[in-house]
Amino acid sequence: MQTMLTIKLISRGDPRRSVHYGLTDLFHTASEQAALLALPGVQTVSMGSAQVPAALLVLPPEPGSPERISPGALGEAVTGAHGKGAITGSICMGAFDLASTGLLDGRRATTHWTAEQSFKSQFPRVKLDCSQMLVDDGDIVTAGGMMAWTDLGLHLVERFLGPAVMLNTARLLLADPGGREQRFYATFHANLGHGDAPILSVQHALHAAPQHKWKVAAMATIAKLGERTFLRRFKAATGENPIRYLQLLRITRARERLESTTDTVSQIGWDLGYSDINAFRKVFLELVGLTPSEYRRRFSPRARRLTG
Secondary structure: OOOOEEEEEOOOOOOOHHHHHHHHHHHHHHHHHHHHOOOOOEEEEOOOOOOOOOOEEEEOOOOOOOOOOOOHHHHHHHHHHHHOOOEEEEEOOHHHHHHHOOOOOOOEEOOOHHHHHHHHHHOOOOEEOOOEOEEEOOOEEEEOOHHHHHHHHHHHHHHHHOHHHHHHHHHHHOOOOOOOEHHHOOOOOOOOOOOOHHHHHHHHHHHHOOOOOOOHHHHHHHHOOOHHHHHHHHHHHHOOOHHHHHHHHHHHHHHHHHHHOOOOHHHHHHHOOOOOHHHHHHHHHHHHOOOHHHHHHHHOHHHHHHHO
C-alpha cells in the first residue's frame, strides 16, 4: 500500500507567508485530486517539526536581502535529511540558505534573477542559471522568483503524483502548469558604478546610440586602450563582453517599445540597428526566450486590450 508523501517546509526564520500558505494550499488541493484517483496524497508539516521524517524538504524565501549565513541547525537538518534520501528544494532567495549547506556545490540551480551576481560571488561553485524558472537536478530542485512556488509545487505534484493530478490541480487553481522562464521577466541593468572611467565612456556611447554599427575597434578607440586590454577591462567592469552588452542593451530597448508602442517588429528592429529582421528575431528569442510577437502578446497592455 502506498503511503502519503510528507513535505516539510523548513526555514531559519519567518518565511514569506504567501509562499508558505500558498504551497500548503496547493498540496492540499493536489491531495484532494489524488484521492479522486485512489492515489496517496501529500501532507505538509511546519518548519518546527524537526523530528518528522519527510520525503521532501523545501526552503521558502524570507523577507529582506540575501546574506551569507553559517549553516547551523538549519544546515544540519537539511544535510541530514538529504543524506537519508530526502529530496531538497528551495524557492527564490531560499537558494542562499540551501547553498550555505554545501549541497549545491557543483550542482545546477537557480534563484531570483536580481540576486544573480550576489549569489555567484558568494557561491562560485554552484552552476547557477537564472534564466530558468525551475531547475530539477534530481535530488535537488530549485525555483527562481518568489511566485515560482507555483512552478515548484506543480512540478513536485507531477513528479510524485503524476500528470493527471498535476493538471487537475492547475486547473482548479487557475495556475500555469509550466513552461515559464525567468528570462521572460528579467531586465538588463547595466553596471555603471565600477569606477573604470575609460570603460564607462564606452558604455555612455553605447547607451546614447545603440543602433550604431559598433565594432570592438571603435569602442577601444573611445576608451583609448588596445583591443585586448579593452576587452579584458570591459568584461571585468560590466560582467559581459562588449558585443553581448550591446545586444542586451538593444533588446532591452526593443522590449520597452514592444510593451508601450504599436510599432511593428520590423520597425523596432531597424531602428535598433538590425538590418536583418530575422537576425533581430533570433537574438531576441535567444536572450528573452520568446519571439518579439510572443513577448508583445504577453506583456503589452495594448496587445491585451486588442485581443481581450
